[in-house]
Amino acid sequence: MNIYKIQATIYRDIREFFTNYAVLTLLLMPPAMAALYGTTAQSAGEKMPDVMIFVVLGTTLSAITTNIPLMLYAEENEHGLLKLVTHTRQDLLNGLLGRSVLTLIITGAVVIISIFIMQGMHIFSFQLMTGFILAAIIFLNLGLWTGLYAKLQSTSTVYGVIVLFFLGMTPIIETLNLGESSIISGLAGLTPVYQLMAIYNNAGIMPYVILAVWLALTTFLVWMVVSKRTETL
Amino acid sequence: MEIEVKNLTGLRSDEKIKMTAGEVLAVQIPYERLEVFAETLQNAGVHVFSGSLLYYKRMNLKVHIEYLRKWYNSPLKTDDLVRQFNITDVSTRLSKLSRAEIQKLTYIHALLSNNKHIVFIDPFINTVNDNIHLFHKMKEQLVNQGKSLFVAASRLEDAFIVQPDVMKLTEQGLQVVETADNTEEDSISNVSKIKVKANDKTIFVTIEDIEYLESQDGKTYINLGSEKFVMESTLQGAEEQLEAHGFYRCHRSYIVNLHKVKEIITWSKNTYSVIISNPEKAKIPLSRAKFNEIQEKLVKL
Numbered sequence: 043m044n045i046y047k048i049q050a051t052i053y054r055d056i057r058e059f060f061t062n063y064a065v066l067t068l069l070l071m072p073p074a075m076a077a078l079y080g081t082t083a084q085s086a087g088e089k090m091p092d093v094m095i096f097v098v099l100g101t102t103l104s105a106i107t108t109n110i111p112l113m114l115y116a117e118e119n120e121h122g123l124l125k126l127v128t129h130t131r132q133d134l135l136n137g138l139l140g141r142s143v144l145t146l147i148i149t150g151a152v153v154i155i156s157i158f159i160m161q162g163m164h165i166f167s168f169q170l171m172t173g174f175i176l177a178a179i180i181f182l183n184l185g186l187w188t189g190l191y192a193k194l195q196s197t198s199t200v201y202g203v204i205v206l207f208f209l210g211m212t213p214i215i216e217t218l219n220l221g222e223s224s225i226i227s228g229l230a231g232l233t234p235v236y237q238l239m240a241i242y243n244n245a246g247i248m249p250y251v252i253l254a255v256w257l258a259l260t261t262f263l264v265w266m267v268v269s270k271r272t273e274t275l
Numbered sequence: 276m277e278i279e280v281k282n283l284t285g286l287r288s289d290e291k292i293k294m295t296a297g298e299v300l301a302v303q304i305p306y307e308r309l310e311v312f313a314e315t316l317q318n319a320g321v322h323v324f325s326g327s328l329l330y331y332k333r334m335n336l337k338v339h340i341e342y343l344r345k346w347y348n349s350p351l352k353t354d355d356l357v358r359q360f361n362i363t364d365v366s367t368r369l370s371k372l373s374r375a376e377i378q379k380l381t382y383i384h385a386l387l388s389n390n391k392h393i394v395f396i397d398p399f400i401n402t403v404n405d406n407i408h409l410f411h412k413m414k415e416q417l418v419n420q421g422k423s424l425f426v427a428a429s430r431l432e433d434a435f436i437v438q439p440d441v442m443k444l445t446e447q448g449l450q451v452v453e454t455a456d457n458t459e460e461d462s463i464s465n466v467s468k469i470k471v472k473a474n475d476k477t478i479f480v481t482i483e484d485i486e487y488l489e490s491q492d493g494k495t496y497i498n499l500g501s502e503k504f505v506m507e508s509t510l511q512g513a514e515e516q517l518e519a520h521g522f523y524r525c526h527r528s529y530i531v532n533l534h535k536v537k538e539i540i541t542w543s544k545n546t547y548s549v550i551i552s553n554p555e556k557a558k559i560p561l562s563r564a565k566f567n568e569i570q571e572k573l574v575k576l
Contacts, residue, residue: 057334061333129317
């Protein structure tokens with residue numbers, strides 16, 4: 043681990059975040075959704091349903107924590123930019139660590155802003171915070187895995203949309219009234235954002251176990267893709 | 276650091292290329308071998324700068340320098356580098372800058388790199404004269420930093436821009452570029468054409484169309500714009516034959532048509548080039564000893 047290289051990556055990515063319109067749009071997406079849902083609930087004179095807060099949380103995790111590193115790595119892969127300073131596995135890991143730290147910090151900031159807009163701070167507890175941190179690392183791993191794997195920016199969009207709809211926005215299924223016996227509901231119940239809802243509803247240890255399985259699986263995928271990518275440096 | 280020649284040529288050889296701290300090597304390598312050369316040296320842990328300019332298009336030059344400085348934890352200062360490399364526009368994103376401006380970043384990158392062995396591949400193709408001066412500035416600083424610099428050029432004349440002592444990569448390894456032999460030839464004056472060979476044809480070239488002649492591997496080549504022919508004569512013979520037509524032996528391996536000379540450029544205290552007035556602005560090496568004489572000849576022409 044080289045602290046200078048991690049700091050340098052954070053320095054570069056901060057500039058990249060705020061000059062890349064695609065990244066800026068992703069950053070604005072969760073607060074915009076939060077404002078939209080909040081205003082709709084307010085104008086209907088209703089309290090915001092908790093499930094909508096989890097939809098925004100899931101959107102933040104998929105749009106920011108997954109999609110931003112995914113897009114940045116895909117662009118670097120397409121233009122061969124990774125080779126600018128990355129020549130060894132150690133360099134790749136230092137860059138990856140720097141990008142991960144910044145992405146997690148930005149995720150935290152956007153979540154706080156979005157939840158604040160929706161006036162949903164009441165949902166947070168120590169347990170949910172723990173679950174959220176695990177979920178954030180899972181979504182980050184998904185972004186790093188697909189990002190290092192994607193050769194083109196166009197393919198990264200496909201990966202990004204899949205994660206957004208199938209893993210990020212899954213709580214929206216709750217509003218479709220599919221019934222608990224439906225296969226879709228069953229599968230959705232295994233997704234990371236659903237585990238956050240389960241933690242919020244005091245479902246015991248099981249959500250943490252499922253999150254741990256997700257974490258192990260995605261960490262393994264990142265380890266695999268780092269090894270594969272090192273060969274081409 | 277030592278690189279085995281057999282890895283570059285694919286042929287059996289015990290020769291090794293030695294990259295020594297504080298030393299510069301200028302080597303002519305055939306174009307078709309440059310890719311293998313770059314790959315081999317990269318795998319050996321050398322920092323290779325190829326012709327392609329890899330940088331973040333949305334960031335400006337100053338942010339790039341600062342990023343590289345931080346990445347390598349270099350003691351050099353960003354503002355000093357900006358001044359030293361004449362970077363006037365620090366705020367425009369790279370996508371809007373010219374290739375020549377972006378190329379300066381590769382020189383700065385080489386200085387900031389913590390790798391002790393630096394390789395540049397064809398650094399003078401599609402470049403401007405100001406950048407060649409900056410390249411020399413970088414070269415001196417790399418030597419002062421105790422780094423080794425290896426410049427691989429597909430064109431012999433480009434290798435001579437780096438320094439007067441040039442080598443070439445052959446199947447046997449690195450060899451000093453030989454001087455033209457001094458075989459006596461009959462002097463022929465009052466001729467307007469000379470005989471050259473192109474495959475199975477014999478072509479008669481008008482002397483005033485010739486831009487320059489060069490000697491490589493014991494053969495004499497005539498350059499006419501985009502065409503190149505082998506001449507049935509040694510360089511010494513060609514010199515005697517063409518002297519009366521305004522040709523001048525500006526280097527051990529080069530004869531230049533003075534009528535086609537556009538300018539002379541001094542890259543460093545030992546390196547000079549004669550610039551030919553053609554679309555490529557070909558840079559022909561000029562020996563230090565000939566620097567004054569060629570000027571006199573050009574004035575009197």
